[in-house]
Amino acid sequence: MSHEWIKINPSEYDEPRTETIRGVDVEVFLSPYEIPREVSGYYDEGVKKFMIVFKYIGDGEATEAVKEDDFITAIVGRQSHRLYRLELDVHGMAADLIELKVSGPKRAQAAIDHLSSSVARPRRGNYQTAKQVIADKGSQIFAASQ
Amino acid sequence: MGMWLRRNTTIFHTLGVLQWVCLCIVAALTAADKLNPEGYPQWIRHALGLVKFVPSWLTLALIGMTAASKYGRTVIGxxxxxxxxxxxxxxxxxxxxxxxxxxxxxxxxxxxxxxxxxxxxxxxxxxxxxxxxxxxxxxxxxxxxxxxxxxxxxxxxxxxxxxxxxxxxxxxxxxxxxxxxPSITKDSSPEEISDYARRAFVSPAWVQSRLEFGLSIxxxxxxxxxxxxxxxxxxxxxxxxxxxxxxxxxxxxxxxxxxxxxxxxxxxxxx
CATH class of the missing domain: 3.30.450.40 (GAF domain)
Structure with a gap:
């Protein structure tokens, strides 16, 4: 299935900040592996789910599914634990694709928030960025649900 | 593993040749051991007879060398x-x-x-x-x-x-x-060196040794x-x-x- 990829400008999501490491104030920034390069949203007719897919530098690793709730599954990297895909069971959520455009971004962001407690070694910087990407590009991502 | 080894084409290719030579010898020895010499020319029968005298440890050593060569190539890249x-x-x-x-x-x-x-x-x-x-x-x-x-x-x-x-x-x-x-030179005080070391997450001895060897900080x-x-x-x-x-x-x-x-x-x- 072909679907549109939305490019992400890394400078919008990488705001350096000051942290204290071993008593020393240092400027820290997100590794380029944590910021998605592209994001896409599409409805998969085969599995009857709406997919939000993230592309990263150095992707192609094995993934595993983490069930967020009855209707949302997160697919994370087995090694890096980066968020690769969110699968939203539209029909299970008793929503149609038009409703999803309204409620989808919030449901997806809540699922990402929950992910930090579901994954053994959470990638907080990555999850926060993915959440922000959905907040900023939600209308474009869920446009495919129309 | 030094940087010199990463660029050493000779070692990388030598290990590749060694890997294949060992593998071919092991394959030949195994095949010869199972082959029935009847019906082959005299010189082949003679060669197959010699294979029986090859000790099993040599075959194992060749298998070990094949694995070691392959591992070496993987490590070097x-x-x-x-x-x-x-x-x-x-x-x-x-x-x-x-x-x-x-x-x-x-x-x-x-x-x-x-x-x-x-x-x-x-x-x-x-x-x-x-x-x-x-x-x-x-x-x-x-x-x-x-x-x-x-x-x-x-x-x-x-x-x-x-x-x-x-x-x-x-x-x-x-x-x-x-x-x-901070800028550190040979004239820097021990306190300045300690401050640098703390901020760069190294030991003062590390900074001191770089200064002694004339290396940049x-x-x-x-x-x-x-x-x-x-x-x-x-x-x-x-x-x-x-x-x-x-x-x-x-x-x-x-x-x-x-x-x-x-x-x-x-x-x-x-x-």
Missing amino acids: DPKIWRVIQNLLDEYRDLVFERCDDRRLHHYRITLFEYRRIRICCRWKKGRMPWDGWLCAVARSGHTTKKVGVFLAPLNKPDEAEGVVGQIFVGDELGINLTSL PRTLCGYPILRGGERWGVIVFDSVDEGCISIRSQKWMVSKTMMTSVLSNLLKGI
Whole structure:
């Protein structure tokens, strides 16, 4: 299935900040592996789910599914634990694709928030960025649900 | 593993030849052992007769050599890929550093460190073991200052990680930027050296030894982790004796960093 990829400008999501490491104030920034390069949203007719897919530098690793709730599954990297895909069971959520455009971004962001407690070694910087990407590009991502 | 070994085409190809020769001999010995000599010419029957005298330990040793050669090639990595990585670091040095004086290129360096769980030739010290986890330099921009020390990065004792490179590796998903470390010279007081060491996550003895050997002391240190197949592989570090020569908020840095990391990650897949 072909679907549109939305490019992400890394400078919008990488705001350096000051942290204290071993008593020393240092400027820290997100590794380029944590910021998605592209994001896409599409409805998969085969599995009857709406997919939000993230592309990263150095992707192609094995993934595993983490069930967020009855209707949302997160697919994370087995090694890096980066968020690769969110699968939203539209029909299970008793929503149609038009409703999803309204409620989808919030449901997806809540699922990402929950992910930090579901994954053994959470990638907080990555999850926060993915959440922000959905907040900023939600209308474009869920446009495919129309 | 020194940087010289990464570029040593002769060792890499010799191991390749050794691997195939050993494999062919083992295959020939196994086939000859199962072959019925009846109906073959005299010289073949004679040769097959000799195979029976080949001791089994020799076959096992050949299998061991095949495996060792293959492992050696995997550890060294394809020298062609390492040459491309070297070119990549050279090219991106000019893009990453804001002010890069062409006459002092060795003062603006990009170094790639690989994490090794075990390193036999580590710096021995009380309570420090070869299997503690080490970051070893495998590539550096330019053609000078190729002798680079190793840094401790113990995953079971992350507080003991050495240098900015060690902090980045144990920290996992964040990059670190130190842009205005104090200037240290041979005339610096022990207090100034201690202050530098504290801020750069190294020991005062490390700074002192660099001064004794006439090596430069960086004032800018910046880096971030490198992944391979989603797994922590190592760290890339940008260092300079000038302060504030990397601007991590600039669009130029963002673009260069993303492009370089993307190419580097693809190259590392082939090693």
